[in-house]
Amino acid sequence: MKLNKSKGWLYLLPALITLGAFLVYPLIDVFIYSFQEDFMTASQEYTGIGFGNFSYVLKDPDFLQALQNTLILVCITVPLSTGIALLISLGLSSIKRLRGLFQTLYFLPYVCNTLALGMVFMLLFNKTSDANVGFINNIIEAFGGTAIDFINGPYWAKMFVLCFYTIWVVMPFKVLILTSSIASVKDDYYNAAKVDGTSKWRMFRKITLPMISPSMFYLIITGFIGAFKAYSDAVSIFGSNLNASGMNTIVGYVYDMLYSEGGGYPSYASAAAIILFIIVLTITCINLIISKKHVHY
Amino acid sequence: MKVVFENLTKAYPSRDKKKGGEVIAVNNFSFEIPDGKLIGLLGPSGCGKSTTLHLLSGLQKPTNGRIYFGEDDVTDVPAENRGVGLVFQNYALYPHLTVMENIIFPLQNRKGKDKLKKEEMHEMARETAKLVQIEELLYRKPNELSGGQQQRVAIARALVKKPSILLLDEPLSNLDARLRLQTREEIKRIQEQTKVTTIFVTHDQEEAMSISDLIIVMKDGVVHQIGAPQEVYDNPNNLFVATFLGTPPINLFKGKIENNKVYIGDNAILNTNVEDVSEVTVAIRPEGFLPVENGSFSCNLQRVEVMGRDISVIAEHECCEKPSFRAIVRSENLISLNGNTVSFDVLPHKVFVFNPNTGDRII
Numbered sequence: 001m002k003l004n005k006s007k008g009w010l011y012l013l014p015a016l017i018t019l020g021a022f023l024v025y026p027l028i029d030v031f032i033y034s035f036q037e038d039f040m041t042a043s044q045e046y047t048g049i050g051f052g053n054f055s056y057v058l059k060d061p062d063f064l065q066a067l068q069n070t071l072i073l074v075c076i077t078v079p080l081s082t083g084i085a086l087l088i089s090l091g092l093s094s095i096k097r098l099r100g101l102f103q104t105l106y107f108l109p110y111v112c113n114t115l116a117l118g119m120v121f122m123l124l125f126n127k128t129s130d131a132n133v134g135f136i137n138n139i140i141e142a143f144g145g146t147a148i149d150f151i152n153g154p155y156w157a158k159m160f161v162l163c164f165y166t167i168w169v170v171m172p173f174k175v176l177i178l179t180s181s182i183a184s185v186k187d188d189y190y191n192a193a194k195v196d197g198t199s200k201w202r203m204f205r206k207i208t209l210p211m212i213s214p215s216m217f218y219l220i221i222t223g224f225i226g227a228f229k230a231y232s233d234a235v236s237i238f239g240s241n242l243n244a245s246g247m248n249t250i251v252g253y254v255y256d257m258l259y260s261e262g263g264g265y266p267s268y269a270s271a272a273a274i275i276l277f278i279i280v281l282t283i284t285c286i287n288l289i290i291s292k293k294h295v296h297y
Numbered sequence: 298m299k300v301v302f303e304n305l306t307k308a309y310p311s312r313d314k315k316k317g318g319e320v321i322a323v324n325n326f327s328f329e330i331p332d333g334k335l336i337g338l339l340g341p342s343g344c345g346k347s348t349t350l351h352l353l354s355g356l357q358k359p360t361n362g363r364i365y366f367g368e369d370d371v372t373d374v375p376a377e378n379r380g381v382g383l384v385f386q387n388y389a390l391y392p393h394l395t396v397m398e399n400i401i402f403p404l405q406n407r408k409g410k411d412k413l414k415k416e417e418m419h420e421m422a423r424e425t426a427k428l429v430q431i432e433e434l435l436y437r438k439p440n441e442l443s444g445g446q447q448q449r450v451a452i453a454r455a456l457v458k459k460p461s462i463l464l465l466d467e468p469l470s471n472l473d474a475r476l477r478l479q480t481r482e483e484i485k486r487i488q489e490q491t492k493v494t495t496i497f498v499t500h501d502q503e504e505a506m507s508i509s510d511l512i513i514v515m516k517d518g519v520v521h522q523i524g525a526p527q528e529v530y531d532n533p534n535n536l537f538v539a540t541f542l543g544t545p546p547i548n549l550f551k552g553k554i555e556n557n558k559v560y561i562g563d564n565a566i567l568n569t570n571v572e573d574v575s576e577v578t579v580a581i582r583p584e585g586f587l588p589v590e591n592g593s594f595s596c597n598l599q600r601v602e603v604m605g606r607d608i609s610v611i612a613e614h615e616c617c618e619k620p621s622f623r624a625i626v627r628s629e630n631l632i633s634l635n636g637n638t639v640s641f642d643v644l645p646h647k648v649f650v651f652n653p654n655t656g657d658r659i660i
Contacts, residue, residue: 186387186389188385188387188389189389189391191356191383191385191389192383192385192454193402194356194377195354195355195382195383196402196403196406196454197376197378197403197406197407198403198406199406202405202406206391206402207391210391211392296392296393
């Protein structure tokens with residue numbers, strides 16, 4: 001028995017060491033950093049321990065802007081992308097011809113590099129000069145509108161591009177998961193419902209939705225977490241100086257605090273990271289509580 | 298309600314794209330099912346039984362022909378308006394709903410003036426649950442039930458809307474042997490109590506024979522015989538029906554008809570007034586043999602199996618289509634068997650003679 005127990009630990013050891021070194025230790029380290037006030041990277045010294053870093057970060061207009069951007073991004077992209085993905089998946093599962101082709105098309109963005117895609121979006125939406133106008137602005141002008149600078153223009157226009165891009169990028173994965181999940185609902189359930197005179201809408205609400213609820217739930221949770229961690233998308237469209245363009249995200253703020261010009265503040269970065277961690281944890285807990293009621297396994 | 302099939306045909310496009318053409322699952326079906334009976338739709342796997350059931354339910358449309366429920370032509374009526382109850386082979390209970398929610402599901406679909414109050418629905422569900430004896434399970438989920446209980450829930454869900462016709466697709470195939478016996482009696486009882494015309498599909502002839510008022514024997518999309526089980530057993534239309542019904546199966550021998558006698562090898566086993574046929578298949582039910590000394594049919598004795606009530610005599614004959622054949626003999630009729638040979642007289646009503654090529658009945 002004792003031998004078996006130690007054997008068990010032995011088998012766990014590789015995983016425990018890796019997890020400890022690369023996950024638990026940095027987590028604790030970040031946590032400690034975030035409470036060390038006036039930490040100097042060069043001398044590795046600090047003046048005190050307290051909530052100073054947090055209060056600085058929470059008063060920093062750049063952070064507040066990043067927080068606002070992230071929250072808007074999350075609130076718009078998660079419901080929209082999941083909803084649209086559900087519609088597309090339902091459409092895909094109801095057609096027979098060309099289904100494979102459409103599935104492949106919808107999946108293409110997933111295998112493309114995000115930075116390259118961001119560049120394409122920038123070109124689509126840009127308006128650098130009158131001579132060099134992007135495709136979208138061409139369309140707007142063709143319908144008699146005035147071109148909008150989506151990349152360097154008003155806040156809502158930039159936010160629109162960012163949300164549009166994010167939804168477009170996360171969609172393929174969601175469509176993939178949902179189509180396979182919808183396909184796994186047995187025909188017999190629908191046939192049984194049909195013989196009993198069930199309307200299409202009721203079939204969707206009472207059969208399809210409950211049966212795919214585990215996948216939906218998975219997509220919503222990972223969608224929230226992914227959107228809160230958005231960063232590279234914004235960089236690929238608006239360039240690396242996100243504070244200047246007002247399009248920074250929380251993760252972008254953390255990065256800037258560490259590495260950008262005027263960076264080198266691991267304490268502030270850690271505090272921001274901990275704040276993000278708390279927000280994500282709270283949202284995920286709320287999701288889990290809600291799911292208890294609505295997810296059927 | 299009586300059900301009439303008129304020249305019903307269902308063809309599927311062939312999967313084999315090179316060959317093309319179509320696969321005919323149901324071929325020119327015509328028959329009438331009387332009201333309030335329990336009907337067994339019997340045939341080997343892939344004979345079009347389930348397709349027939351789906352045509353009845355309206356889940357599939359026939360390629361040709363008409364279906365009537367009573368006097369009404371329902372061929373073009375969609376499934377939801379036909380008022381049939383369908384029990385699926387794997388029950389298709391909604392796993393996320395309780396038994397009660399499953400049973401009232403069909404009732405909740407009603408709209409307009411047919412719409413029911415919640416209490417009415419629960420009352421109807423409780424009544425139906427009582428009929429199939431699952432009252433104490435109403436608030437469980439399907440995965441907390443045994444196969445037999447799930448089956449009852451599925452039947453309750455099909456019955457709660459008071460269907461004019463109840464269809465059961467292989468209702469017993471997912472149950473173990475003992476439960477199968479019990480459930481088939483249940484189905485019979487429920488049918489007798491509700492008097493709803495019930496059609497069930499099975500490939501198990503014993504199942505069909507034991508509880509059906511009427512059996513329909515199918516093969517390759519064609520109806521071979523319709524009749525009361527005993528009638529079909531005693532008077533098969535053709536070789537397929539004769540071999541498909543009965544356990545142990547009927548024994549087949551090569552034979553001929555000569556000078557108004559049926560011969561198996563050199564043994565004249567039966568008198569007849571049919572003209573000479575050089576080649577026939579003689580089929581004899583296992584219970585059609587009577588062992589006697591100096592009987593008309595003499596064979597080599599292989600062994601004797603004692604079952605208590607009856608005795609199986611396993612014997613060989615050169616004209617038998619299998620290495621050996623089985624005769625079931627009541628123990629009191631058994632004469633002493635010693636030596637290597639045994640001889641039988643055959644009971645004329647247990648012997649059928651068929652054309653070996655077409656399978657048509659000659660005698």
